[in-house]
Amino acid sequence: MKDLTATRRSTLKLLAAGTGMLAAPGIIRSARAQSKVVNITTYDKFVPQSFIEQFQKDTGIEVRVRLTDDQGKQYNLLSAEGATPSTDIVTVTGHRLTQFITSNLLAPLDTGRLKNWDKLASAYKGAPQLTIDGSTYGVPLLFGFEGLTRNTDYTQASDSWGIMFEDQYKNLTSYIVSDFLAITMLYQGNDGDFVTYDGKPDIAQAATNEARDFLISHKDKVRKYYDSGAEVQQMFVNEDIYVAQTWSGPTAKLIMDGHPVELSVPKEGTYGFLYSFNVVENGPNTDAAYTFLDAILSSPEIGAAMTRQSGFASAFEGVDKVLNDKERAAMSLPPEQMERIQFFSSVNRAMKNDMIDKATAEIKAA
Known part of the structure; x- marks a missing residue:
C-alpha cells in the first residue's frame, strides 16, 4: 500500500x-x-x-x-x-x-x-x-496543530519550545506526554515523526531515549500531565499553569472567549x-x-x-x-510560523507508536 x-x-x-x-x-x-x-x-x-x-x-x-x-x-x-x-x-x-x-x-x-x-x-x-x-x-x-500556548500576563514572548524548560516556570507547565515527546525530539534536532527512521530502529531508539531522558530531567517544571483539551483549558483559566503544549483548537477557543493566552509555532517547528x-x-x-x-x-x-x-x-x-x-x-498565524508546520505522516507509524508509547510510560513512572 x-x-x-x-x-x-x-x-x-x-x-x-x-x-x-x-x-x-x-x-x-x-x-x-x-x-x-x-x-x-x-x-x-x-x-x-x-x-x-x-x-x-x-x-x-x-x-x-x-x-x-x-x-x-x-x-x-x-x-x-x-x-x-x-x-x-x-x-x-x-x-x-x-x-x-x-x-x-x-x-x-x-x-x-x-x-x-x-x-x-x-x-x-x-x-x-x-x-x-x-x-x-x-x-x-x-x-489543527501542536502549538505553544502561554499566559501573556505572566510570561514573556518566546520563539522556542525551550520556554517549557525554564526554571522560572517550575511547576507551571503542562503537556500531553506522548505528543510533547515527539516535539522534544524536534526541539533536539531529531525526527519526532520517525519518517527518516524507517528501517533504522537503532537511530530511532537513541533519539527517543534522548528526549525521554531530557523530559525526565525536567519533570519539576510540570504541574500536571493532561489528557484532554478541556483539562488544559481549565488549568489556564485557573492560572494553575502559565505555559503548555496544546492542540491549536483548545487554545483558539480560549482566545475567542477572551482569556489572556497566545498560540504560536516556535522556531524549531511543530506538527499538524x-x-x-x-x-x-x-x-x-x-x-x-x-x-x-x-x-x-x-x-x-x-x-x-x-x-x-x-x-x-x-x-x-x-x-x-x-x-x-x-x-x-x-486561529491566525504569521506566515513564517505557518511555514514551520508539517503534517504528521503515516510512514513508519508502527515503530513510532511502539517507541513513543514505551517512553511515555517510562516518563510517567520516573
Missing part, C-alpha cells in the same frame, strides 16, 4: 484554504437514507447540537454520538467489534488512516453520493492525507493534523451515514459552528466569511 504524505507546500495550501451559531442549514432532504439511526464516534464539541437537532427533524434519522478523546481508543473499539461494528462514522486523523485501512476498518468514500462535496474548500477536496492508492477516505472536517469523518466498513447504517455527511457539508454556517465550538480551523468553503474578526484572529 502506498502512503501519500503532505509536503510543505500542501501544508501551506491547506492552512490558507480557510479558517473557519449555527444558522439553520435549510431543508436537508433524505434522498438515500434507509436506516433511521446513525452512530458516530467523535470528539467533544465537533458536531453542533443545533445541527443534530435540525438534521433529526429534517430526515427522521436519530443521531447517536459516542465521544472519544483518543485515536487509539477508536481503533481498539473497531478492531474488537470486527465484522459487526456498532459505529457508522468515526473521526480519524490523516496520519492514522493507514492503520485503520490495513485492518479493514474503513470503507473508501463514495464522493458521488455527496452532492455537497463541492462545498469543501478547494484545497481539501484532494487532501493527500486522505488519499490512499487513489481512493479517498473521509470527509475533511477540521485542521487533519480530522475527517470516515465511513466504517460494514457499518450498520451506511445510507444514513452518507445522508449525515452530505448534510454537514451543506452550509458554511455549520463549519463555522464547528470551529466556534472546537477552536479548530474548518475545511469547508466560505467559513472565513461567516466568522467574525475576533474568531478569525484566534
Whole structure:
C-alpha cells in the first residue's frame, strides 16, 4: 500500500484554504437514507447540537454520538467489534488512516453520493492525507496543530519550545506526554515523526531515549500531565499553569472567549493534523451515514459552528466569511510560523507508536 504524505507546500495550501451559531442549514432532504439511526464516534464539541437537532427533524434519522478523546481508543473499539461494528462514522486523523485501512476498518468514500462535496474548500477536496492508492477516505472536517500556548500576563514572548524548560516556570507547565515527546525530539534536532527512521530502529531508539531522558530531567517544571483539551483549558483559566503544549483548537477557543493566552509555532517547528469523518466498513447504517455527511457539508454556517465550538480551523468553503474578526484572529498565524508546520505522516507509524508509547510510560513512572 502506498502512503501519500503532505509536503510543505500542501501544508501551506491547506492552512490558507480557510479558517473557519449555527444558522439553520435549510431543508436537508433524505434522498438515500434507509436506516433511521446513525452512530458516530467523535470528539467533544465537533458536531453542533443545533445541527443534530435540525438534521433529526429534517430526515427522521436519530443521531447517536459516542465521544472519544483518543485515536487509539477508536481503533481498539473497531478492531474488537470486527465484522459487526456498532459505529457508522468515526473521526480519524490523516496520519492514522493507514492503520485503520490495513485492518479493514474503513470503507473508501463514495464522493458521488455527496452532492455537497463541492462545498469543501478547494484545497481539501484532494487532501493527500486522505488519499490512499487513489481512493479517498473521509470527509475533511477540521485542521489543527501542536502549538505553544502561554499566559501573556505572566510570561514573556518566546520563539522556542525551550520556554517549557525554564526554571522560572517550575511547576507551571503542562503537556500531553506522548505528543510533547515527539516535539522534544524536534526541539533536539531529531525526527519526532520517525519518517527518516524507517528501517533504522537503532537511530530511532537513541533519539527517543534522548528526549525521554531530557523530559525526565525536567519533570519539576510540570504541574500536571493532561489528557484532554478541556483539562488544559481549565488549568489556564485557573492560572494553575502559565505555559503548555496544546492542540491549536483548545487554545483558539480560549482566545475567542477572551482569556489572556497566545498560540504560536516556535522556531524549531511543530506538527499538524487533519480530522475527517470516515465511513466504517460494514457499518450498520451506511445510507444514513452518507445522508449525515452530505448534510454537514451543506452550509458554511455549520463549519463555522464547528470551529466556534472546537477552536479548530474548518475545511469547508466560505467559513472565513461567516466568522467574525475576533474568531478569525484566534486561529491566525504569521506566515513564517505557518511555514514551520508539517503534517504528521503515516510512514513508519508502527515503530513510532511502539517507541513513543514505551517512553511515555517510562516518563510517567520516573
